[in-house]
Amino acid sequence: MARFDVYRPTGRPASWLVDVQAGLLSDLESRVGIPLVPAKSGRQDAIDRLMPVLTIDGQDFVLVTTDIAMVPTRLLGSPVTNIEADHCDSITAAMDFLFQGY
Template identity: 50%
Template sequence: MARFDLYRVEGWRIPLMVDVQADHLDELSSRIVIPLHRFDGQVSPGITRLKPVLRLPIGDHVLETPDLGSLPRSAIGRPVGNIVEHRDQITAAIDFLFQGF
């Protein structure tokens, strides 16, 4: 498992997840993930730093940073892609969530 890998997790309200956990913590039994949902054309003004729209090959998706959480590795499965090219936006959203800047 690698940081910024994408996973489809069936049975979840928002099944597309991005792994944001540091690679060197791979021995843990869980991974920290952030759900992504398909962009519907609307994001509240002022919230785009927290919930950026990411342009993915499968369409534009909103990073739901406030819904960050942990999933057991056994529930995640195999990656369906990697979005390391959005590293700066994802990291900035996490920093904004925890630090406020």
């Protein structure tokens, strides 16, 4: 399990989740993740810094940082992709804004 892997957790086929937990902690039975929703889903509360739009495999998703949560690893399955190279800075900035206010 690697930081910034993207999953489609089992039992929720329409949901996407990006793992934001440090890879050093991959032996734990849970991961911290942030949901991704399709940008066309009609969510109007996407604040650029807090909820950036991320393009993954040609599709736009809103990172719903305010819904950050723990997810048991048994529900994650295999990663679909890893978005660290393209989105590390914007995801980290969104978490900093959520927790630090800047």
